Amino acid sequence: MKIKHKIIIFSFLIAPACQVFAQKPDKAMKDITGFREKLVTMSDKVNTIESDFVQEKNLSVLTSKIISSGHFCYKKDNNIRWEYLQPYQYLIIISQNKIFIKEDKNQKQYDMQSNRMFQEMNKFISGCIQGDILKNEKDYKVAYFEDDRNYFVSLVPNAEKMQQMLNEVQIWFNRTDLTVTRITMMESEGDYTRIDFMNKKLNTDIPIEKFSFK
């Protein structure tokens, strides 16, 4: 496939998302409690999530963005498979308190219990996916907004060390089914990472083997 065609395809993937996310909502959410309750209800009903994703990395030092794409799977409880497919292969599996990372021919397994950094990473990822992160007022200052299509939540880390890494985390929820449609991680100097989720499927049968390390 010609490079030009790849870029066009990427644009079509991102364009629908851009139409939905034209601007960050600035209208304060009227019913925060209602939203959080709906999120809990949704979370209880959803056992699996499958989705494609496109990741856009913006570095202020560059004039152009860095794009990658892949596939994401989630299965209760706390089984996560995050796989980059283009332009390179990189796989993270989180399951049963262990993290497995595979890149090219290298693969390594870590025990989350003995690694604080991975515990935090798992807490963050699964918190974003399940919405639990919104309850974490100890670690984040949370603000809620909405527009016609989306709910939008802004999380600002409280800890100074975390702030050095991430200024703000923005999570967009589809207003209809309350699934996460976008996560943006804002860093210093205008750098950010934006992940858009598309082609989502809920409660499909995902075999547990997808989250094994073999």
Next chain:
Amino acid sequence: MAGRVYTFALLPLLLFFSNGCSVAIFNDYHRLPDYKGNTPVSWFQSDTAHSLFNTKIDLMKNHFSGLMVIKPLAGASYRVVFITEVGLKIFDLEFFPDREVKLHYIMDVMNRKALIKTLSNDISLLLLNGLTGQPKVMSKKNSPGAIFRYRYKGKKNYVHLKEKHAMPFYVKQTSCLSNKVRVNLYGKPGSGLDSVKIKHYNLRLSLDLYRIKENQYVVE
């Protein structure tokens, strides 16, 4: 008695050579006084282009992987940013030809003065940053091309060029006695750098960089 004194004096030298240290004294380089060919030019010297590399850093038992962005800036300086595949920054450094490296950001787990200094040194070699002054031009037996020796902060940096090429294929840094680090650069001057391998002689630290073709990855 004199014989015992000499033995004691030679003992440390014997130990030094036998302990596995990579020795820089006998490097087999010879002066090339009438050299009139190319002088070293950085692979990254450019007005606007930037380079992306799939990068792996192995430090002792730790392994870091991600993308390294190298961007030339005005005034012959460079910005080098290393990010994880997930997009989080690991470090962000700015290199200047005439002053110390500026640290914009580094992940807490890597925030050690000695490590920052070592990484900055290694990347400087890759960029040929800070190698100013008049180098000594040398050659090596059975090796075509020229070798340029720059002295910088008490170390010697040997930049190897192939015949008719200005971009280096090999850079070695030594102290007075021992080899410190070597950089192998693979690529063609017309099409750019493909990959880089940086390896320390006396430290468990290596960096492997593999160029990502720009068009397949970056959207304007």
